Amino acid sequence: MELDYKAIGKRIKIARIKKNLTQEAIADKIGITPQHVSNIETGNASVSLTTLVAIANTLTVSVNDLLCDTVLISKAVFEKEAKELFEDCNEYEIRVLVDVLKATKQSLRTVKLFEDKIEDNR
Structure with missing residues:
Protein backbone atom coordinates (compact mmCIF):
# COMPACT_ATOMS: atom_id res chain seq x y z
CA MET A 1 0.00 0.00 0.00
CA GLU A 2 1.23 3.45 -0.90
CA LEU A 3 0.59 6.57 1.10
CA ASP A 4 -1.39 9.28 -0.66
CA TYR A 5 0.94 12.19 0.05
CA LYS A 6 -1.27 14.66 -1.82
CA SER A 46 7.01 12.66 1.48
CA VAL A 47 6.69 13.31 5.19
CA SER A 48 8.55 11.30 7.81
CA LEU A 49 6.65 9.82 10.71
CA THR A 50 8.51 12.13 13.11
CA THR A 51 7.56 15.20 11.10
CA LEU A 52 3.96 14.01 10.66
CA VAL A 53 3.56 13.57 14.41
CA ALA A 54 5.14 16.98 15.05
CA ILE A 55 2.76 18.59 12.57
CA ALA A 56 -0.25 16.82 14.10
CA ASN A 57 0.77 17.92 17.59
CA THR A 58 1.32 21.50 16.46
CA LEU A 59 -2.07 21.58 14.74
CA THR A 60 -3.73 19.71 17.64
CA VAL A 61 -5.18 17.07 15.34
CA SER A 62 -4.67 13.34 15.44
CA VAL A 63 -2.41 11.56 12.99
CA ASN A 64 -5.57 9.62 12.05
CA ASP A 65 -7.11 12.91 10.90
CA LEU A 66 -4.18 13.40 8.53
CA LEU A 67 -3.94 9.79 7.30
CA CYS A 68 -7.61 8.88 7.00
CA ASP A 69 -7.55 8.87 3.19
CA THR A 70 -4.94 6.10 3.28
CA VAL A 71 -5.91 4.15 6.40
CA LEU A 72 -8.68 1.63 5.73
CA ILE A 73 -10.33 1.91 9.16
CA SER A 74 -11.18 5.61 9.35
CA LYS A 75 -14.93 5.67 9.90
CA ALA A 76 -14.70 7.85 13.02
CA VAL A 77 -12.73 10.54 11.19
CA PHE A 78 -15.23 10.70 8.33
CA GLU A 79 -18.20 10.70 10.72
CA LYS A 80 -16.64 13.68 12.50
CA GLU A 81 -16.13 15.46 9.17
CA ALA A 82 -19.76 14.80 8.19
CA LYS A 83 -20.95 16.23 11.51
CA GLU A 84 -18.78 19.33 11.01
CA LEU A 85 -20.13 19.69 7.48
CA PHE A 86 -23.68 20.02 8.80
CA GLU A 87 -22.87 22.42 11.66
CA ASP A 88 -23.20 25.65 9.70
CA CYS A 89 -26.06 24.52 7.45
CA ASN A 90 -29.59 25.85 7.60
CA GLU A 91 -32.59 23.50 7.53
CA TYR A 92 -32.93 23.62 3.75
CA GLU A 93 -29.24 22.80 3.16
CA ILE A 94 -29.39 19.91 5.63
CA ARG A 95 -32.47 18.50 3.92
CA VAL A 96 -30.86 18.67 0.47
CA LEU A 97 -27.59 17.16 1.69
CA VAL A 98 -29.39 14.32 3.44
CA ASP A 99 -31.44 13.62 0.30
CA VAL A 100 -28.23 13.52 -1.77
CA LEU A 101 -26.56 11.22 0.77
CA LYS A 102 -29.55 8.85 0.81
CA ALA A 103 -29.60 8.67 -2.99
CA THR A 104 -25.85 8.15 -3.15
CA LYS A 105 -25.96 5.42 -0.50
CA GLN A 106 -28.76 3.62 -2.34
CA SER A 107 -26.88 3.86 -5.63
CA LEU A 108 -23.67 2.55 -4.05
CA ARG A 109 -25.47 -0.43 -2.59
CA THR A 110 -27.35 -1.16 -5.82
CA VAL A 111 -24.17 -1.10 -7.86
CA LYS A 112 -22.42 -3.29 -5.27
CA LEU A 113 -25.25 -5.88 -5.47
CA PHE A 114 -24.98 -5.81 -9.26
CA GLU A 115 -21.20 -6.27 -9.12
CA ASP A 116 -21.61 -9.15 -6.66
CA LYS A 117 -24.05 -10.91 -9.02
CA ILE A 118 -21.63 -10.53 -11.93
CA GLU A 119 -18.83 -12.01 -9.79
CA ASP A 120 -21.06 -14.94 -8.76
CA ASN A 121 -21.76 -15.75 -12.42
CA ARG A 122 -18.08 -15.86 -13.40
Whole structure:
Protein backbone atom coordinates (compact mmCIF):
# COMPACT_ATOMS: atom_id res chain seq x y z
CA MET A 1 0.00 0.00 0.00
CA GLU A 2 1.23 3.45 -0.90
CA LEU A 3 0.59 6.57 1.10
CA ASP A 4 -1.39 9.28 -0.66
CA TYR A 5 0.94 12.19 0.05
CA LYS A 6 -1.27 14.66 -1.82
CA ALA A 7 -4.25 13.79 0.40
CA ILE A 8 -2.09 13.97 3.53
CA GLY A 9 -0.75 17.36 2.43
CA LYS A 10 -4.21 18.66 1.69
CA ARG A 11 -5.43 17.65 5.16
CA ILE A 12 -2.39 19.30 6.76
CA LYS A 13 -3.08 22.51 4.83
CA ILE A 14 -6.76 22.52 5.83
CA ALA A 15 -5.89 21.94 9.50
CA ARG A 16 -3.22 24.67 9.35
CA ILE A 17 -5.64 27.17 7.84
CA LYS A 18 -8.30 26.30 10.43
CA LYS A 19 -5.73 27.09 13.14
CA ASN A 20 -4.88 30.35 11.35
CA LEU A 21 -1.21 29.41 11.13
CA THR A 22 1.23 30.12 8.31
CA GLN A 23 3.59 27.61 6.79
CA GLU A 24 6.39 29.64 8.35
CA ALA A 25 4.84 29.32 11.82
CA ILE A 26 4.53 25.54 11.47
CA ALA A 27 8.08 25.30 10.16
CA ASP A 28 9.45 27.35 13.08
CA LYS A 29 7.58 25.26 15.65
CA ILE A 30 8.78 21.89 14.36
CA GLY A 31 12.22 22.80 13.03
CA ILE A 32 11.83 22.39 9.27
CA THR A 33 11.91 24.92 6.45
CA PRO A 34 8.81 26.68 5.18
CA GLN A 35 9.63 25.29 1.73
CA HIS A 36 9.47 21.75 3.13
CA VAL A 37 6.07 22.50 4.69
CA SER A 38 4.93 23.78 1.29
CA ASN A 39 6.23 20.65 -0.44
CA ILE A 40 4.47 18.43 2.12
CA GLU A 41 1.19 20.31 1.67
CA THR A 42 1.33 19.98 -2.11
CA GLY A 43 2.31 16.32 -1.95
CA ASN A 44 5.60 17.03 -3.67
CA ALA A 45 7.56 15.63 -0.72
CA SER A 46 7.01 12.66 1.48
CA VAL A 47 6.69 13.31 5.19
CA SER A 48 8.55 11.30 7.81
CA LEU A 49 6.65 9.82 10.71
CA THR A 50 8.51 12.13 13.11
CA THR A 51 7.56 15.20 11.10
CA LEU A 52 3.96 14.01 10.66
CA VAL A 53 3.56 13.57 14.41
CA ALA A 54 5.14 16.98 15.05
CA ILE A 55 2.76 18.59 12.57
CA ALA A 56 -0.25 16.82 14.10
CA ASN A 57 0.77 17.92 17.59
CA THR A 58 1.32 21.50 16.46
CA LEU A 59 -2.07 21.58 14.74
CA THR A 60 -3.73 19.71 17.64
CA VAL A 61 -5.18 17.07 15.34
CA SER A 62 -4.67 13.34 15.44
CA VAL A 63 -2.41 11.56 12.99
CA ASN A 64 -5.57 9.62 12.05
CA ASP A 65 -7.11 12.91 10.90
CA LEU A 66 -4.18 13.40 8.53
CA LEU A 67 -3.94 9.79 7.30
CA CYS A 68 -7.61 8.88 7.00
CA ASP A 69 -7.55 8.87 3.19
CA THR A 70 -4.94 6.10 3.28
CA VAL A 71 -5.91 4.15 6.40
CA LEU A 72 -8.68 1.63 5.73
CA ILE A 73 -10.33 1.91 9.16
CA SER A 74 -11.18 5.61 9.35
CA LYS A 75 -14.93 5.67 9.90
CA ALA A 76 -14.70 7.85 13.02
CA VAL A 77 -12.73 10.54 11.19
CA PHE A 78 -15.23 10.70 8.33
CA GLU A 79 -18.20 10.70 10.72
CA LYS A 80 -16.64 13.68 12.50
CA GLU A 81 -16.13 15.46 9.17
CA ALA A 82 -19.76 14.80 8.19
CA LYS A 83 -20.95 16.23 11.51
CA GLU A 84 -18.78 19.33 11.01
CA LEU A 85 -20.13 19.69 7.48
CA PHE A 86 -23.68 20.02 8.80
CA GLU A 87 -22.87 22.42 11.66
CA ASP A 88 -23.20 25.65 9.70
CA CYS A 89 -26.06 24.52 7.45
CA ASN A 90 -29.59 25.85 7.60
CA GLU A 91 -32.59 23.50 7.53
CA TYR A 92 -32.93 23.62 3.75
CA GLU A 93 -29.24 22.80 3.16
CA ILE A 94 -29.39 19.91 5.63
CA ARG A 95 -32.47 18.50 3.92
CA VAL A 96 -30.86 18.67 0.47
CA LEU A 97 -27.59 17.16 1.69
CA VAL A 98 -29.39 14.32 3.44
CA ASP A 99 -31.44 13.62 0.30
CA VAL A 100 -28.23 13.52 -1.77
CA LEU A 101 -26.56 11.22 0.77
CA LYS A 102 -29.55 8.85 0.81
CA ALA A 103 -29.60 8.67 -2.99
CA THR A 104 -25.85 8.15 -3.15
CA LYS A 105 -25.96 5.42 -0.50
CA GLN A 106 -28.76 3.62 -2.34
CA SER A 107 -26.88 3.86 -5.63
CA LEU A 108 -23.67 2.55 -4.05
CA ARG A 109 -25.47 -0.43 -2.59
CA THR A 110 -27.35 -1.16 -5.82
CA VAL A 111 -24.17 -1.10 -7.86
CA LYS A 112 -22.42 -3.29 -5.27
CA LEU A 113 -25.25 -5.88 -5.47
CA PHE A 114 -24.98 -5.81 -9.26
CA GLU A 115 -21.20 -6.27 -9.12
CA ASP A 116 -21.61 -9.15 -6.66
CA LYS A 117 -24.05 -10.91 -9.02
CA ILE A 118 -21.63 -10.53 -11.93
CA GLU A 119 -18.83 -12.01 -9.79
CA ASP A 120 -21.06 -14.94 -8.76
CA ASN A 121 -21.76 -15.75 -12.42
CA ARG A 122 -18.08 -15.86 -13.40
